[in-house]
Amino acid sequence: MENLLRPLIVVGGSVVLTLFIGWATDRLLSKADRRHPETPLWGLLRRGRIPYQLGLCAALLRGSFDNAEVLEDHRVGIAQTLTLVLIGSTAWMAIRIAAAIVETSYRRYARVHQDAARVRRVRTQVSLIMRVVSAVVGVVAVAAMLLTFPAFRAAGASLLASAGIIGIVAGVAAQSTLSNMFAGFQIAFGDMVRIGDTVVVDGEWGTVEEITLTFLTVRTWDERRITMPVSYFTSKPFENWSRGTPQMTGIVYWHLDHSAPLDAMREKLRDILRECPAWDGRAYGLDVTDTTPNTLQIRALVTAKDADDIWTVRVTVRERMIRWLSEEHPYALPRVNTADAILRSSRSNGRIPGGIGPQRRAHESPRANR
Numbered sequence: 090m091e092n093l094l095r096p097l098i099v100v101g102g103s104v105v106l107t108l109f110i111g112w113a114t115d116r117l118l119s120k121a122d123r124r125h126p127e128t129p130l131w132g133l134l135r136r137g138r139i140p141y142q143l144g145l146c147a148a149l150l151r152g153s154f155d156n157a158e159v160l161e162d163h164r165v166g167i168a169q170t171l172t173l174v175l176i177g178s179t180a181w182m183a184i185r186i187a188a189a190i191v192e193t194s195y196r197r198y199a200r201v202h203q204d205a206a207r208v209r210r211v212r213t214q215v216s217l218i219m220r221v222v223s224a225v226v227g228v229v230a231v232a233a234m235l236l237t238f239p240a241f242r243a244a245g246a247s248l249l250a251s252a253g254i255i256g257i258v259a260g261v262a263a264q265s266t267l268s269n270m271f272a273g274f275q276i277a278f279g280d281m282v283r284i285g286d287t288v289v290v291d292g293e294w295g296t297v298e299e300i301t302l303t304f305l306t307v308r309t310w311d312e313r314r315i316t317m318p319v320s321y322f323t324s325k326p327f328e329n330w331s332r333g334t335p336q337m338t339g340i341v342y343w344h345l346d347h348s349a350p351l352d353a354m355r356e357k358l359r360d361i362l363r364e365c366p367a368w369d370g371r372a373y374g375l376d377v378t379d380t381t382p383n384t385l386q387i388r389a390l391v392t393a394k395d396a397d398d399i400w401t402v403r404v405t406v407r408e409r410m411i412r413w414l415s416e417e418h419p420y421a422l423p424r425v426n427t428a429d430a431i432l433r434s435s436r437s438n439g440r441i442p443g444g445i446g447p448q449r450r451a452h453e454s455p456r457a458n459r
Contacts, residue, residue: 103149137185144178180230289328
């Protein structure tokens with residue numbers, strides 16, 4: 090009976106004590122979250138309750154397993170497994186705590202500052218910092234797990250002795266990866282591009298959705314995702330429409346007949362913009378920028394507060410102006426002038442106005458000129 094009760098008490102007591110402490114801790118965090126709604130820290134810390142309970146249970150079992158006197162032949166393996174679980178859960182919990190602190194700091198900064206560009210910059214920086222912290226904690230946790238094995242401890246001296254050569258070889262082999270990592274830090278703290286910025290890359294217009302240490306994701310207007318190495322943004326030119334102020338000026342072109350009513354079009358453009366909520370009211374204009382033998386090239390300038398609104402203003406002005414011209418001034422739409430081709434007669438004595446002799450239409454039979 091003692092051989093049955095002892096392991097049951099040790100294992101069951103560890104599990105029950107873990108669940109009780111985890112429940113009590115979660116209740117305390119919930120109460121603190123309700124008392125301090127101005128900060129999300131306590132609510133974010135609750136996300137670490139799973140690694141917290143897992144590490145606590147592993148620690149209790151690791152400390153009391155020898156008293157259970159069960160599975161004596163596998164005691165070393167079980168102790169090693171519990172140690173690995175404890176290290177892994179501790180690293181997991183450390184990452185969750187760091188993420189809660191970083192997210193709380195970012196939200197407090199975003200709530201205080203109204204400048205959207207600065208908020209996006211801080212968001213990009215804290216995202217990369219969090220990735221670096223996660224990577225460092227993960228590497229340290231893996232190293233700690235490996236050091237728990239005697240074979241790895243014995244080989245530590247030889248590994249350190251050859252670390253210089255291995256580092257050189259790894260640096261040469263991972264040159265592109267390292268350059269991307271340094272480019273990621275340069276982007277984060279150099280304020281070149283930020284999460285949420287509107288960019289044009291290789292002719293594609295989109296919004297920066299994700300920035301990591303090695304790659305950057307751009308979400309295009311048609312919801313495609315373009316993934317590019319971050320080194321591209323430090324070595325090649327690109328358009329960042331969100332840098333500085335987000336205000337933009339848009340252009341709309343029409344090709345119309347020479348008889349187009351320009352003054353009436355300027356008044357209509359003003360009326361269209363006044364009815365368009367996306368127009369910010371800063372400026373507008375309509376001018377003739379080019380001419381061809383058949384058409385005029387007319388350009389309208391409009392303004393808006395950001396890239397999304399400028400697109401709305403442009404398509405609205407283009408559509409409503411064409412509709413108004415087709416209904417009120419159809420003669421202003423581009424036309425192709427056509428006329429019957431005529432040939433000069435070689436045997437006629439008569440003349441037509443303008444000094445040209447009698448001519449016949451091209452569709453008449455050539456025999457008429459014989």
